[in-house]
Amino acid sequence: MKTALTRTTKETDITIKIDLAGAGQSNIHTGIGFFDHMLEAFAKHSLIDLDIHCKGDIHVDFHHSVEDVGIVLGSLLKGLIYPLEKVERFANSVVVMDEAAVECDMDLSNRPYLVFDLDTDGKIGDFDVELCEEFFRAVVVNAGISAHIIKKRGKNRHHIVEAAFKAFAVALRRAIAKNERIGIPSTKGIL
Template identity: 60%
Template structure:
């Protein structure tokens, strides 16, 4: 279990993260829909996460969502590297009614984000442009090469939820144990 905290003038966040858990979560970001997405992420990745955040939501949700992505990314990075005895690569396509989202990722320790997803609209009090900000912060702080591609969809809730679930499934698959894969790289280290 990795425990971290992050305090800035904009947010105060605490996290406890176990990447090989049972999918249990206690999430309180102050943004209801975002809590729902983080609960879906933990459920389908099988991570256990306790997260609390007090952010400057009177401004908007940007700092809260981005800083949560940063702290989750840092906790993942600390949990995974130096990477050994795992598959390293993961991918998935998750459907939710009319929406289908594809995610492919690599625990490369070379952060990158390709994001072809929802970029505008509001769900509850959640600004959909923050989906990209969250995954950028997570990928760059976790050292993940991450590709997210919305294949189809019209309902914003379905598209965003399928995005979080597609990431979660790809994440879980990439961290599947493989004892034969001592270091999953020809470089000898990641």
């Protein structure tokens, strides 16, 4: 079952529909080709169905659209994940794309934190690579996720960034995987 959220500001108008128990299907339109490609990869490898429609001030630059999509996606994830119960909680993934390898370690802690260690200089087409960190920060802050996204090696920016999106997706898929034996996965009794 899909859950939806709309957020409208002077800079963006975004609607996202999400199904955590999906099959990785996506229908994504942000007006930013490379970003759409990354979000499609995220949906595919997380097995989360995503419909994302964003009308943003991309004539200014892509920053507002990328960050605000992260805010809405993170807000939806938080509402669907917590209170956390009967899931793995901790997960990691290393995704290799040719010469590049990126690792994502994740904790569904309800205490947001991001360690982001990728090269953020340059562009991929007309997409500023530094926007990747803005996207992931917006997602984890709004979702209550602690994530460490670290480049292990790589030179090609496209490969590195795509590996980061896929590693985050696979780690999230593993962290939300059902485990009936765990109950509440915390010694505190709540997350």
